[in-house]
Amino acid sequence: MLGDMPAVSATPVIEFRDVSYRVGGTQVLSGFNLQVQSGEIVVLLGRSGSGKTTSLKLVNRLLTPSSGEVRVKGVSNAEVDLIRLRRGIGYVIQDVGLFPHFTIERNIGLVPKIEGWPQERIRVRLRELLQMVGLTPEIASRYPHQLSGGQRQRVGVARALAADPEIVLMDEPFGALDPLTRDELQREFLLLQQRLHKTVLFVTHDLREALRLGSRVALMETGRLVTVLAPEEFLRSTDSLASAYVRAFGGDLESAANRGTS
Amino acid sequence: MNVFRFILQNHDQVIELTLEHLRLVGFSTLFAMLIGIPLGILIAHRPRFNKPVLASANIIQTIPSLALFGFLLPVPWLGDRADRLAILALTLYALLPIIRNTYTGIRGVDPAVMEAGRGMGLTESQLLFQVELPLAVSVILSGVRVAVVISVGLATIAAAIGAGGLGEFIFRGLAMVDDRVILAGAIPAALMALVADFSVGWLERRLQPQ
Numbered sequence: 001m002l003g004d005m006p007a008v009s010a011t012p013v014i015e016f017r018d019v020s021y022r023v024g025g026t027q028v029l030s031g032f033n034l035q036v037q038s039g040e041i042v043v044l045l046g047r048s049g050s051g052k053t054t055s056l057k058l059v060n061r062l063l064t065p066s067s068g069e070v071r072v073k074g075v076s077n078a079e080v081d082l083i084r085l086r087r088g089i090g091y092v093i094q095d096v097g098l099f100p101h102f103t104i105e106r107n108i109g110l111v112p113k114i115e116g117w118p119q120e121r122i123r124v125r126l127r128e129l130l131q132m133v134g135l136t137p138e139i140a141s142r143y144p145h146q147l148s149g150g151q152r153q154r155v156g157v158a159r160a161l162a163a164d165p166e167i168v169l170m171d172e173p174f175g176a177l178d179p180l181t182r183d184e185l186q187r188e189f190l191l192l193q194q195r196l197h198k199t200v201l202f203v204t205h206d207l208r209e210a211l212r213l214g215s216r217v218a219l220m221e222t223g224r225l226v227t228v229l230a231p232e233e234f235l236r237s238t239d240s241l242a243s244a245y246v247r248a249f250g251g252d253l254e255s256a257a258n259r260g261t262s
Numbered sequence: 263m264n265v266f267r268f269i270l271q272n273h274d275q276v277i278e279l280t281l282e283h284l285r286l287v288g289f290s291t292l293f294a295m296l297i298g299i300p301l302g303i304l305i306a307h308r309p310r311f312n313k314p315v316l317a318s319a320n321i322i323q324t325i326p327s328l329a330l331f332g333f334l335l336p337v338p339w340l341g342d343r344a345d346r347l348a349i350l351a352l353t354l355y356a357l358l359p360i361i362r363n364t365y366t367g368i369r370g371v372d373p374a375v376m377e378a379g380r381g382m383g384l385t386e387s388q389l390l391f392q393v394e395l396p397l398a399v400s401v402i403l404s405g406v407r408v409a410v411v412i413s414v415g416l417a418t419i420a421a422a423i424g425a426g427g428l429g430e431f432i433f434r435g436l437a438m439v440d441d442r443v444i445l446a447g448a449i450p451a452a453l454m455a456l457v458a459d460f461s462v463g464w465l466e467r468r469l470q471p472q
Contacts, residue, residue: 062380086383091382093374100375111382111383156378
């Protein structure tokens with residue numbers, strides 16, 4: 001069992017060190033500290049405006065901290081070449097953001113192509129990725145507008161995984177899907193993670209999703225980290241905000257926390 | 263009809279003036295695209311240049327064309343040859359629709375697409391050439407189409423400063439009070455505008471992203 005636990009001395013894959021972010025006169029994030037270990041899924045949970053999306057964008061430098069630093073694999077991300085940094089981090093967003101003028105094949109293969117992979121390797125990788133996210137190979141020649149919302153987000157995940165990044169950032173990736181499709185994608189995402197062991201930072205406002213997917217849940221409120229808890233601990237937490245969440249989402253959360261891939 | 267007989271009898275001259283007209287419109291549209299598209303890209307990315315650039319292009323558009331041709335006449339190298347001057351003036355007039363549509367087209371690209379592209383590590387120039395321009399191309403072309411149609415009409419006035427083109431017939435016809443001569447200039451010019459409108463429109467639809 002010890003093998004499953006991240007060693008305490010290991011360098012965190014993502015680390016926020018006293019990070020603050022201000023824009024205009026607004027303090028969006030203050031004194032944020034968090035470590036994400038290799039292979040974990042850390043879920044940032046909070047309501048709109050709590051700073052969770054901001055935290056995510058600080059990792060791949062879509063935003064730059066006002067103070068403090070974000071370290072990726074032990075190095076401050078400000079010191080890494082911006083393009084190299086981003087190509088090494090998968091990024092999945094709620095609106096997916098597929099390139100509407102590219103086929104699915106080109107969408108998924110874009111970064112590998114820019115990285116100079118030979119065509120045959122890209123083709124093999126494309127087949128592998130489509131299968132991984134549960135899509136049929138015929139879909140490769142279609143355009144994004146010909147796909148359903150669930151299929152588009154599967155492509156979004158495949159595209160993020162294309163160049164096999166160690167880190168994946170996910171910003172409410174399943175938020176816009178109908179409940180049935182969301183449930184399906186959550187389950188498949190966990191199955192995928194059991195094989196791939198990516199280091200994932202995942203943003204959601206849905207407690208049920210957080211408990212199901214997270215190795216740990218980081219609760220945020222008005223730009224501050226309130227607490228970081230394992231899903232089972234979260235349900236028993238005496239923290240007032242955590243228990244407010246549990247009350248708001250009502251019963252049967254135990255099963256969400258234990259449900260995982262079932 | 264008298265007009266057509268006149269055109270047939272003078273077909274050499276009609277063809278010559280049509281080619282001159284095409285040359286004025288062609289060069290000025292080309293220059294306006296070479297200047298206007300980069301300017302449109304600039305103001306789409308750097309909003310603080312937005313107002314000054316669009317305002318300047320707007321002001322140029324408000325200058326009466328005959329006055330603009332006249333103003334440019336004393337400019338040294340330009341004034342030496344009327345066609346240079348006409349091309350410059352037509353270029354200036356064509357700028358506004360091209361700049362504005364380039365700006366609109368690029369700003370119209372879905373922000374989620376841009377964010378995803380940026381997040382996956384595309385450089386700014388990869389974003390521009392692989393994402394923004396292909397998605398904006400049909401909007402940009404519809405600006406070019408407007409510019410061409412305006413230019414075909416405006417170029418007839420260039421004959422007033424001796425730059426040639428189909429305006430020659432129109433001015434001559436006005437002086438002679440002969441409708442046939444006016445129409446010998448006006449009909450080919452109108453046809454040219456229609457053909458340009460249709461062909462750029464066709465290109466626009468062909469290049470429309472899925």
